[in-house]
Amino acid sequence: MTLRDLINRLLRRQQASGETAKQRLQLVLAHDRSDLNPELLQRMRQEILEVVSRYVEIDVDEGEVSLETEDRVTALVANLPIKRARSLPLIPGLGDSDQSTADPLRRAS
Amino acid sequence: MNATSARTILICSGKGGVGKTTLTANLGIALARQGARTAVIDADFGLRNLDLLLGLENRIVYTAQEVLAGSCRLEQALVKHKQEPNLALLPAGNPRMLDWLKPEDMKTIAAQVGQQSDYVLIDCPAGVEGGFRNAAAAAEEAIVVTTPELSAVRDADRVIGLLNSQGIQPIQLVLNRVRPKMMANQEMLTVQDVTDILALPLLGLVLEDEQVIVSTNRGEPLTLQGHGAGSPAARAYINVARRLCGEDVPLVDPSKERSGLRAKLGRLISKNLF
Numbered sequence: 456m457t458l459r460d461l462i463n464r465l466l467r468r469q470q471a472s473g474e475t476a477k478q479r480l481q482l483v484l485a486h487d488r489s490d491l492n493p494e495l496l497q498r499m500r501q502e503i504l505e506v507v508s509r510y511v512e513i514d515v516d517e518g519e520v521s522l523e524t525e526d527r528v529t530a531l532v533a534n535l536p537i538k539r540a541r542s543l544p545l546i547p548g549l550g551d552s553d554q555s556t557a558d559p560l561r562r563a564s
Numbered sequence: 565m566n567a568t569s570a571r572t573i574l575i576c577s578g579k580g581g582v583g584k585t586t587l588t589a590n591l592g593i594a595l596a597r598q599g600a601r602t603a604v605i606d607a608d609f610g611l612r613n614l615d616l617l618l619g620l621e622n623r624i625v626y627t628a629q630e631v632l633a634g635s636c637r638l639e640q641a642l643v644k645h646k647q648e649p650n651l652a653l654l655p656a657g658n659p660r661m662l663d664w665l666k667p668e669d670m671k672t673i674a675a676q677v678g679q680q681s682d683y684v685l686i687d688c689p690a691g692v693e694g695g696f697r698n699a700a701a702a703a704e705e706a707i708v709v710t711t712p713e714l715s716a717v718r719d720a721d722r723v724i725g726l727l728n729s730q731g732i733q734p735i736q737l738v739l740n741r742v743r744p745k746m747m748a749n750q751e752m753l754t755v756q757d758v759t760d761i762l763a764l765p766l767l768g769l770v771l772e773d774e775q776v777i778v779s780t781n782r783g784e785p786l787t788l789q790g791h792g793a794g795s796p797a798a799r800a801y802i803n804v805a806r807r808l809c810g811e812d813v814p815l816v817d818p819s820k821e822r823s824g825l826r827a828k829l830g831r832l833i834s835k836n837l838f
Contacts, residue, residue, distance in 0.1 A: 476713075484721050
């Protein structure tokens with residue numbers, strides 16, 4: 456540890472590099488273990504935000520969808536601050552007279 | 565003794581240079597000194613080094629290649645260690661073997677070696693490709709070696725995933741090149757960090773020790789000297805061997821292993837005050 460590192464640590468300007476290593480490792484392993492490519496993860500994140508925002512108004516900038524890993528199990532963790540619930544959920548097809556056109560499952564069949 | 569009674573253990577890491585071959589050599593000697601008939605197989609055909617670490621490089625006549633080809637008997641290829649006759653090395657063949665060697669070939673070799681051993685240690689090549697798959701095919705259990713560094717732990721994690729998918733069990737961890745001072749200063753991943761992340765039982769903890777380099781220079785594994793005369797790494801390797809045999813040996817606490825006046829003073833104070 457150099458003197459500058461020590462001063463930075465004492466002034467809490469910089470966290471210990473061991474802690475940084477741990478955090479970086481946990482993040483990279485969550486991705487390695489899930490075997491999801493970044494593009495797919497980005498698309499999934501986008502769609503999750505879309506679905507959730509139909510029901511509640513969320514703070515998209517503060518929201519976070521990420522992979523976390525513990526005991527060799529990887530979890531998808533969404534942390535989405537809710538501003539307020541929507542009074543009328545914006546669900547496509549809900550309230551429509553013709554539900555068959557709005558139901559994606561039925562449309563696919 | 566028949567083939568099924570030998571314990572066939574893969575020693576692997578993913579990343580190169582973390583201490584697989586050093587562990588294989590030292591563990592081999594330590595197990596042999598405990599009276600177990602031990603064979604070490606150099607499965608690193610591309611970059612073989614186990615012969616060098618054991619000081620047996622000048623005594624190789626035949627290798628795994630001739631055994632597989634049927635041009636010599638296994639006994640002719642096995643190199644017995646002079647000071648520790650319970651230990652034998654099956655040297656790696658020519659790197660060109662990599663072109664045709666299959667997982668079944670490694671299984672055949674390990675089974676043959678296992679017929680006259682209590683322990684068969686397979687020194688695995690770095691990487692997760694063909695060489696690793698060949699070596700892993702022959703093993704029943706595994707020891708993953710890693711150091712408290714990002715890249716080593718990441719690669720170890722990848723290897724553990726592959727070992728799990730092959731049904732290799734148990735998988736145990738040896739944490740190598742631990743620097744107590746850096747850990748105490750939080751400038752390194754801690755033992756707890758690594759075991760939490762990899763979720764493996766800790767079989768051993770080896771402190772960074774310059775004597776490892778000296779012993780490599782001489783081709784005399786540290787464990788040859790025995791427990792008493794041993795350096796910290798020698799003691800650690802012997803303890804790995806004892807734990808492997810089922811003995812309950814407590815792990816060293818890196819924070820108590822710090823040398824130097826300040827650490828000694830700290831210990832003295834904490835002992836007398838608390």
